[in-house]
Amino acid sequence: MSDTLAKATGPATGTEQLTLSKAINTGLRRALEDDEKVVLLGEDIGKLGGVFRVTDGLQRDFGERRVMDAPLGESGIVGTAIGLAFRGYRPVCEVQFDGFIYPAFNQIVAQLAKLHYRTDGAVSMPITIRVPYGGGIGAVEHHSESPEAYFAHTSGLRVITCSNPQDAHTMIRQAIACDDPVLFFEPKRRYWTKGDVDQEITPATLSMESARVVMAGSDVTLVGYGPLVATASDAALAAADEGVSIEVIDLRSLSPIDFDTVEASVRKTGRLVITHEAQQFGGLGAEIAASITERCFDYLQAAPARVTGFDVPYPAAKLEDHFLPNLDRLLDAVDRVMGKRNSLTGWGNR
Amino acid sequence: MAEAAPTVQLLSPDGVLQSDATAEQYRPYIDALSDEQLRQFHRDMVVTRRFDLEATNLQRQGQLALWPPSHGQEAAQVGSARAMRHQDHVFPSYREHAVAMIRGVDVVDIVRLMRGVTHGGWNPAERGNFHLYTLVLGSQALHAAGYAMGITFDGIATGDPETDEAVVVYFGDGATSQGDVSEALVFAASFQAPQVFFLQNNHWAISVPVSVQSRTPLYLRAGGFGIPGIQIDGNDVLASYAVTRKNLDEARAGDGPRMIEALTYRIGAHTTSDDPTKYRLSHELESWIARDPIVRYEAWLRSRGEGDAFFAETATEAEDFAADLRKRTLELTVPSTDRIFDHVYSESHPVMDGQKQWLADYEASLGAEG
Numbered sequence: 001m002s003d004t005l006a007k008a009t010g011p012a013t014g015t016e017q018l019t020l021s022k023a024i025n026t027g028l029r030r031a032l033e034d035d036e037k038v039v040l041l042g043e044d045i046g047k048l049g050g051v052f053r054v055t056d057g058l059q060r061d062f063g064e065r066r067v068m069d070a071p072l073g074e075s076g077i078v079g080t081a082i083g084l085a086f087r088g089y090r091p092v093c094e095v096q097f098d099g100f101i102y103p104a105f106n107q108i109v110a111q112l113a114k115l116h117y118r119t120d121g122a123v124s125m126p127i128t129i130r131v132p133y134g135g136g137i138g139a140v141e142h143h144s145e146s147p148e149a150y151f152a153h154t155s156g157l158r159v160i161t162c163s164n165p166q167d168a169h170t171m172i173r174q175a176i177a178c179d180d181p182v183l184f185f186e187p188k189r190r191y192w193t194k195g196d197v198d199q200e201i202t203p204a205t206l207s208m209e210s211a212r213v214v215m216a217g218s219d220v221t222l223v224g225y226g227p228l229v230a231t232a233s234d235a236a237l238a239a240a241d242e243g244v245s246i247e248v249i250d251l252r253s254l255s256p257i258d259f260d261t262v263e264a265s266v267r268k269t270g271r272l273v274i275t276h277e278a279q280q281f282g283g284l285g286a287e288i289a290a291s292i293t294e295r296c297f298d299y300l301q302a303a304p305a306r307v308t309g310f311d312v313p314y315p316a317a318k319l320e321d322h323f324l325p326n327l328d329r330l331l332d333a334v335d336r337v338m339g340k341r342n343s344l345t346g347w348g349n350r
Numbered sequence: 351m352a353e354a355a356p357t358v359q360l361l362s363p364d365g366v367l368q369s370d371a372t373a374e375q376y377r378p379y380i381d382a383l384s385d386e387q388l389r390q391f392h393r394d395m396v397v398t399r400r401f402d403l404e405a406t407n408l409q410r411q412g413q414l415a416l417w418p419p420s421h422g423q424e425a426a427q428v429g430s431a432r433a434m435r436h437q438d439h440v441f442p443s444y445r446e447h448a449v450a451m452i453r454g455v456d457v458v459d460i461v462r463l464m465r466g467v468t469h470g471g472w473n474p475a476e477r478g479n480f481h482l483y484t485l486v487l488g489s490q491a492l493h494a495a496g497y498a499m500g501i502t503f504d505g506i507a508t509g510d511p512e513t514d515e516a517v518v519v520y521f522g523d524g525a526t527s528q529g530d531v532s533e534a535l536v537f538a539a540s541f542q543a544p545q546v547f548f549l550q551n552n553h554w555a556i557s558v559p560v561s562v563q564s565r566t567p568l569y570l571r572a573g574g575f576g577i578p579g580i581q582i583d584g585n586d587v588l589a590s591y592a593v594t595r596k597n598l599d600e601a602r603a604g605d606g607p608r609m610i611e612a613l614t615y616r617i618g619a620h621t622t623s624d625d626p627t628k629y630r631l632s633h634e635l636e637s638w639i640a641r642d643p644i645v646r647y648e649a650w651l652r653s654r655g656e657g658d659a660f661f662a663e664t665a666t667e668a669e670d671f672a673a674d675l676r677k678r679t680l681e682l683t684v685p686s687t688d689r690i691f692d693h694v695y696s697e698s699h700p701v702m703d704g705q706k707q708w709l710a711d712y713e714a715s716l717g718a719e720g
Contacts, residue, residue, distance in 0.1 A: 039503070065503050071540050076492055076533035083496020086439075086474075086481070089503070103529070111489050118470030118482055121693035155694050179696035209700075256700050 015198045021191040023165035024054050024130075027172035028092065030199065032062050035090060038176060041068040041077055042094025042130075051096055052132055052191055074104040081127050082112055090126045092176055098133040098185075099142025105150070112181050113156030124179040128172070132188040133161075134227045134277050135324055138317040145314050146226075146278035151183045152255040152287075159255040160208050161185040163229035165195035167212075167252065173201065174208040182208075185254075187227035211258035213265065217247035220334050221265040223288060224275045225251035228325060232275060235330040244334060254284055262288065263295045270301035271337040275325045280308040302337040354567065357613065358593050359583035363641045365649025367588075379592035391432060391587050392651060393664050395424040395644050398448040400668035401457055401675050405464070408679055409622040414464045420447045422585075422617030425643030426550050428452065429590025430612070433598060434518060435511065439479040441494035441519045443487065445550075449520065453478030458678045467682055487521070488528030491547070494519035495534040498543030498607070507544075507604060516544040516602035518594075524555025526571070527563045535575040538607040546597050547572070547609040550584060552616040557629040569611035577607050584612025585643040615641075687713065 018026065031038045040055060046069035049056030059067035070077045074095055081091035095101045101108075108129065115125050135144030152159045158180050162168040168186070175182040206212060214229060215236050224232040229250045236246035247265050251257065266272050272292055274285040285306035292304060307325045315323045360373050360380065367373075402420050409417040420427065427448035434440065440453055451457055455477045462468050463483060474481045484490040498517040501507070507514045525531055526549065538545045551568055553560050564571070572579030580597070582589045590612060597608040615638035619626050626635075648661065691706035 071533075071536045073529075073533040073536060075530055076495075076537050079489065079492025079530060079533065080496030080499055080537050083441075083493040083498070084500045084503075085496075086493065087497050087500030087504070089500055106486055106489060106530075107492065110486050111484075111493070114469070115482075116696055117693050118468075119473055119693075120468075120470060121696070122473035122475070124696045126696075158695075 015196045017194050018165050018169070018197045019191060020162070020165045020168045020187070020193050020195070021052055021054050023169035023195075023197045024172050024186065025056060025058070026197070026199065027169040028055060028058060028176075029061070031092070031173055031176040032058065032066060035176075037088060037090045038092060039066050039068065039084065039089050040092045040094070041070045041081060043070055043072055043077070043096050045069060045094050050094060052188065054130070054132075054186070054191075055094065074100055074102075075107050078104040078107040078112060078127075078129065082107065082115065082125065085125050085127050086123065090176060092128045092130065094130045096132070097143045098131055098145040098147055101129075101131055101147060108151065108157070108181075108183075109154045113154050116180070117156060125181050126176075126179045127181045128175045128178075128184055129182070130172070130184045130186060132191075133185045134187050134189060135314060135320050136189040136227065138320070140317070141314070144317075144320065146276065146309070148183070148185055148254050149278055149283045152284060157181050157183055157255060158208075158253070159183045159185070160253045161187065161226040162252070163187060163190065163224075163226055163250050165193065165197045167250075169197045169199065170201060170205060171208045171252070178208070185226060189227050190230065193230070209253045209256060209258060211252055211261040212250045213261065214248040214250050215246065217245040217269065219245045219269055220271040220273060220337055221247050221249060221262065221269045222273045222275070222330065222334070223249045223251055223262055225254065225284075227277060228275050231325065231327060232330060234327050235334065238327060238331060239334055244338060246334065251284075257284075257288065257291070259288075259291050259295065262292055266292055267296050267299045270299055272300070272304040273307060273330065273333045273337055274304065275307040275330060275333075277309050277324055279311045280306055281311045283308060302339060305333040305337050307333045354570065355580065357581045357583055358589045359586050360588040360592060361583075361586045361646055361650055363585075363646050365646045365653060367650065376589070376592035376596065379595050380588050383591075387432075388651065389656070389660060391428055391591070392644070392647055393667065394428040394432070394448060394452060395587065395647065396664050397668045397671050398424050398428070398451065399644060400672045401451075402447060404672035404675050405461060406618070406622060408461070408676065409464070413679055414461065414622075415466050416464050416621050416623060418445045418464075418621045419616075419618035420445050422638065422643070423550055423552055423614045424448055425587035425647070426584035426590050426612040426614045429587040429592075430518065430548050430594040430610075433591050433594035435516075435598070435602075437479070437513060437515045438598065439474070439481065439494070439497055439515070439517045441481045441490040441497070441517065442483055443490065443520050443522060443525065444483040444485055445522075446483075446520050450477075450480055453480035455480050457675055458682070461675065461679050462682060465679065465682060467685065488525040488530040488534075491519045491521055491525070491531045491534035492537065494545055495538040495541075495543055498538060498545035499541045501544055502541055507602070509603065511599050511602055514544075514602040516546065516598050518546045518548050518598065520548050520550065522555065523549065523551040523553065523560040523563050523568060524558070526568055532575075535572065535577060535607070535609075539576045542604070542606040544601040544604070545607040546594065546601055547577070547607065548594065549609065549611045550614055551611055552614050554616055554620070554626070554630065556620040556624060557626075567611070569609060572609035577609050579609040579611065581611045581613060584614030585638075585641050585646070587643060587647050614643075
């Protein structure tokens with residue numbers, strides 16, 4: 001990691017209530033202040049402040065060279081960010097929506113991810129790619145997707161996501177300070193969630209690679225990330241009413257995954273439920289289920305269960321409530337791993 | 351449609367210096383060159399052709415997985431490479447062997463790529479700012495544009511061409527159909543980046559002729575992006591040098607990006623895996639052999655008094671270079687296995703650490719049993 005964060009621990013600003021969107025905005029502002037090599041580029045991020053206003057006011061305060069309205073080309077945004085990184089810059093790209101990232105796929109997966117490797121470590125690519133992702137906002141096609149698995153599958157990239165304003169602020173700064181390329185997925189339906197944000201980063205601050213136990217429990221480990229951490233927490237509260245104790249883990253980092261934290265929890269609970277909005281096949285849930293099964297098979301009292309989107313294209317908005325994992329489907333899976341008869345099995349093995 | 355301009359040619363195929371108005375415009379760039387610099391162009395081209403042949407032979411003998419020959423494109427590459435200044439950055443495709451050599455890449459480093467020893471192999475900062483070969487066509491055009499944007503953002507240009515920086519990206523006629531090349535032209539123009547797009551139109555993208563890529567001369571496309579484009583005889587090393595020199599200095603002076611289309615020809619196969627007899631007519635090949643860049647330049651050098659001794663000496667130098675390349679290629683060793691995990695990330699990574707250890711233990715256990 002660069003020394004940008006070490007020197008970024010300025011005077012304590014105290015804790016303030018911010019939306020998740022504003023928390024990222026303040027994180028970007030701090031990164032721009034702390035390191036003059038940090039530049040932002042993306043579509044509509046300047047005068048408009050981004051379609052979600054995440055970069056609101058940053059071009060006004062840092063100028064057009066630091067906060068650039070890029071021409072409308074995602075491959076161009078990431079490809080020129082690579083060139084800027086060669087020049088010593090620390091670019092932060094915004095891809096406007098999850099479904100718009102595919103034109104940049106070659107530049108991210110075949111170019112960016114490999115350059116440190118191909119130069120035998122001579123050149124670092126400290127590029128952060130911000131991606132608003134996920135559904136639940138009634139949007140049109142290509143505006144509600146969860147493409148994280150494509151990038152988690154690619155070596156050379158780090159993939160992280162936040163679920164609350166505090167992490168949003170801290171993790172965007174950690175991502176920018178990281179010398180590796182980082183995909184930073186922002187849960188767009190939680191942009192307006194408010195929470196306390198402390199801008200202080202100390203050696204004790206949780207690293208961006210670490211998962212966090214959000215709620216302790218003893219019967220079932222429920223792993224989620226991004227937009228579904230709140231849903232998972234609601235499920236834990238509901239299950240507690242029925243006498244089932246759920247430990248909720250916010251994964252935070254999707255590559256690498258903090259398996260140690262998940263494993264420690266499953267060794268305690270003996271049951272694992274994983275949830276994500278993304279389609280199930282070849283997704284993060286499969287990777288977590290397999291890895292945890294390998295690590296602590298003997299401790300499992302039930303097969304791990306996945307609660308995910310279906311393996312279909314993200315549906316039209318009026319149908320998305322049937323696609324997205326929700327409280328009831330999470331509780332259904334909890335019943336399943338608890339061996340309750342009223343539960344359906346997973347759809348793959350009926 | 352943009353207006354067509356004459357193709358810049360300073361040296362005719364039979365080695366006569368041209369004196370038309372276009373040629374005269376570029377003459378000062380040639381007149382400023384010393385005899386030694388002019389001789390160096392010849393050495394560069396002859397050595398390149400010879401080691402290119404040696405590498406092709408090494409592939410045929412099973413020493414390399416693949417070789418993309420540069421035969422026929424020496425003038426386009428040598429002229430443009432010699433036109434760069436020390437501080438310039440180069441983003442190549444994968445056939446720019448002469449440019450690599452001139453910028454200071456050890457040719458064995460390219461051979462290592464093609465032998466399967468590495469995917470990269472050099473640090474651009476230590477090799478004349480010559481960046482890594484890029485096999486996904488056109489991708490490097492955006493890296494070059496971004497680098498050039500960074501030069502602009504740094505705002506350190508002083509107006510002195512000896513220190514002001516610029517960027518050259520090499521790409522081919524096939525790559526012009528890639529979206530990344532068009533996006534690079536958009537970004538470079540939008541930010542008025544100091545970048546020269548050097549297009550080697552060698553007329554064939556493996557088996558597909560340039561007429562499938564474009565129904566208009568490619569240099570005319572630049573105008574649509576708001577970028578001046580110019581077409582040159584790419585087999586004329588003097589035209590390649592003078593036009594690149596001029597355009598690079600304009601770019602570094604803040605005049606914005608430029609595009610040069612060098613008309614040349616891939617005399618050999620696309621790579622050693624290719625068989626051009628399946629798609630190319632021999633009379634086309636012969637017509638381009640008659641426009642050979644080295645033959646014409648040698649004729650001109652002789653016409654201005656260069657004697658046999660120099661050409662014999664250059665031929666010997668090329669033979670020695672090729673012999674040295676062969677020797678060092680055969681000496682290349684396979685890297686240690688754990689190298690596959692090194693430098694995937696800048697910072698420590700649990701998966702890399704774990705899998706590296708696992709593979710080492712596993713292979714050690716096999717050794718113990720054996």
